[in-house]
Amino acid sequence: MIWLNIIIQGVLTGGLYAMFAAGLALIFGVMRLVNIAHGDLIVLAAYLALVTIDALALNPLAAIVIVAPVTGAIGYALQRGLLNRTVGDDLLPPLLVTFGLSVIIQNGLLELFTADSRRLSAGAIEVASFPLIEGISIGVLPLVQFIAAIVIIGGLQILFYRSAMGRALRATADDPSVAQLMGLDNRHVFALAMAISLAVVAVAGVLIAIRTNFDPALGPARLIYGFEAVIIGGLGSMWGTLVGGIVLGVAQAVGAQINPGWQLLAGHLAFLAVLAVRPQGLFPKVQG
Amino acid sequence: MPEPLLEVCALDAYYGDFQALFSVSLAVEPGEVVAVIGANGAGKSTLLNCIAGTIKRRCDAIVLGGQAIGDLPAHAVVARGIALVPEGRRLFPSLSLEENLLIGGQLGRPGPWNLARIYSLFPALSERRHVPSTALSGGEQQMAAIGRALMSNPSLLLCDELSLGLAPIVVRDLYARLPAIVAEGSSLIIVEQDIAAALAAAKDVFCLQEGRLALAGPSAALSREAISAAYFGA
Numbered sequence: 001m002i003w004l005n006i007i008i009q010g011v012l013t014g015g016l017y018a019m020f021a022a023g024l025a026l027i028f029g030v031m032r033l034v035n036i037a038h039g040d041l042i043v044l045a046a047y048l049a050l051v052t053i054d055a056l057a058l059n060p061l062a063a064i065v066i067v068a069p070v071t072g073a074i075g076y077a078l079q080r081g082l083l084n085r086t087v088g089d090d091l092l093p094p095l096l097v098t099f100g101l102s103v104i105i106q107n108g109l110l111e112l113f114t115a116d117s118r119r120l121s122a123g124a125i126e127v128a129s130f131p132l133i134e135g136i137s138i139g140v141l142p143l144v145q146f147i148a149a150i151v152i153i154g155g156l157q158i159l160f161y162r163s164a165m166g167r168a169l170r171a172t173a174d175d176p177s178v179a180q181l182m183g184l185d186n187r188h189v190f191a192l193a194m195a196i197s198l199a200v201v202a203v204a205g206v207l208i209a210i211r212t213n214f215d216p217a218l219g220p221a222r223l224i225y226g227f228e229a230v231i232i233g234g235l236g237s238m239w240g241t242l243v244g245g246i247v248l249g250v251a252q253a254v255g256a257q258i259n260p261g262w263q264l265l266a267g268h269l270a271f272l273a274v275l276a277v278r279p280q281g282l283f284p285k286v287q288g
Numbered sequence: 289m290p291e292p293l294l295e296v297c298a299l300d301a302y303y304g305d306f307q308a309l310f311s312v313s314l315a316v317e318p319g320e321v322v323a324v325i326g327a328n329g330a331g332k333s334t335l336l337n338c339i340a341g342t343i344k345r346r347c348d349a350i351v352l353g354g355q356a357i358g359d360l361p362a363h364a365v366v367a368r369g370i371a372l373v374p375e376g377r378r379l380f381p382s383l384s385l386e387e388n389l390l391i392g393g394q395l396g397r398p399g400p401w402n403l404a405r406i407y408s409l410f411p412a413l414s415e416r417r418h419v420p421s422t423a424l425s426g427g428e429q430q431m432a433a434i435g436r437a438l439m440s441n442p443s444l445l446l447c448d449e450l451s452l453g454l455a456p457i458v459v460r461d462l463y464a465r466l467p468a469i470v471a472e473g474s475s476l477i478i479v480e481q482d483i484a485a486a487l488a489a490a491k492d493v494f495c496l497q498e499g500r501l502a503l504a505g506p507s508a509a510l511s512r513e514a515i516s517a518a519y520f521g522a
Binding site: 164168171173177178180183185186285 | 394
């Protein structure tokens with residue numbers, strides 16, 4: 001019974017990791033851009049929510065509605081103004097530039113908000129829970145987060161595979177130069193992908209900021225969960241990313257149960273095991 | 289003399305320091321089929337890519353309907369009505385056949401072509417519409433690539449080596465559809481290594497040799513000797 005509980009809690013946490021990963025997977029899939037600043041953008045979204053909540057006296061969950069379009073717009077501008085100049089055949093320039101961006105965001109946040117750790121308060125929902133069966137109760141907040149993850153990932157899956165915009169994203173991912181011949185402006189398509197990625201980041205960033213403390217230096221720790229979930233899941237489907245996040249969450253929960261110090265280690269070990277046995281991930285992209 | 293649809297005026301093209309085209313000029317009239325022939329590496333594909341905008345060129349080197357469009361990027365050239373069927377077909381592998389066609393029509397340029405018309409031009413495609421483009425035969429892929437370009441309702445269609453890697457009977461079948469495309473008002477520039485196919489389909493022929501125009505004239509008036517001299521060099 002205790003193990004069932006641990007697995008359920010791990011699955012729920014995995015939804016958060018999947019949200020971190022979905023944005024990373026999207027932009028890597030479309031433009032081969034490895035965004036080292038992704039974790040810092042998650043933290044930035046949390047601070048944006050903090051400012052919004054202070055200014056408008058909103059509930060954090062309501063603040064998402066404001067923060068997500070703002071980070072989406074930031075993503076579009078960032079891609080058009082900066083990152084489009086770095087994407088190309090070589091993976092290294094975007095890696096270096098986003099690494100620089102990561103440093104800038106961390107230090108900018110440190111300057112503005114100090115190194116104190118902060119938290120978003122959502123009120124009673126934080127501690128509310130309901131019994132599932134005898135001996136297992138589920139927190140309302142983790143459940144809301146998990147449902148949000150499923151809705152977002154399902155939404156991205158539909159956007160990507162059923163809509164005209166998704167068609168443009170996939171075509172550009174397949175062959176950017178031929179996509180231009182279809183009248184698609186790569187710079188715009190890439191910027192849209194980054195905008196979607198950062199809108200998802202906002203949801204993930206706010207939801208995790210309700211659950212755990214954050215400070216300006218936390219970005220890289222968020223980033224690594226995202227990376228690991230992407231690699232475990234593979235790039236073939238958004239649902240793979242969700243599975244990747246869940247594998248990571250469950251491994252961490254199990255590790256923590258065995259020994260509290262093993263929580264992070266167990267997650268990394270699960271990641272390394274997948275990398276060793278199935279480096280293409282659980283749901284790899286089908287090669288044309 | 290009708291106003292030409294497209295004029296290429298003293299076009300030079302470069303890959304880095306290497307010059308691929310030297311002062312190439314040609315004109316295409318509305319509703320006309322023009323063939324560009326030449327040996328491997330003569331600059332035929334480069335010429336098409338310059339017209340389509342995937343290679344940098346001088347602004348006034350490409351004139352469409354009296355307007356210089358040489359400074360436009362490829363995605364803006366399509367919007368003006370020039371579509372390219374790229375060499376080797378290059379369908380999008382993660383899209384189905386129909387999605388490939390739809391992406392070709394995503395600009396929504398008005399004109400005669402839509403999904404239904406493409407399927408009636410190439411009936412073989414219609415039952416394969418939901419198949420991944422990678423599962424199509426070579427001939428089907430070429431039809432899909434032509435259909436994808438037509439979906440943008442171009443006034444000028446550029447076809448790069450339609451016959452590449454295809455069986456002669458499939459090539460003959462493809463060329464038999466070209467008059468139907470011209471009948472809808474598109475002009476065509478066909479690049480070919482298969483000289484017989486090019487001569488049969490086109491009114492005017494231009495022969496490139498090492499990046500320079502070696503011969504130009506109506507296909508009916510050119511002797512095989514003249515063509516072979518222009519093709520291989522004297």
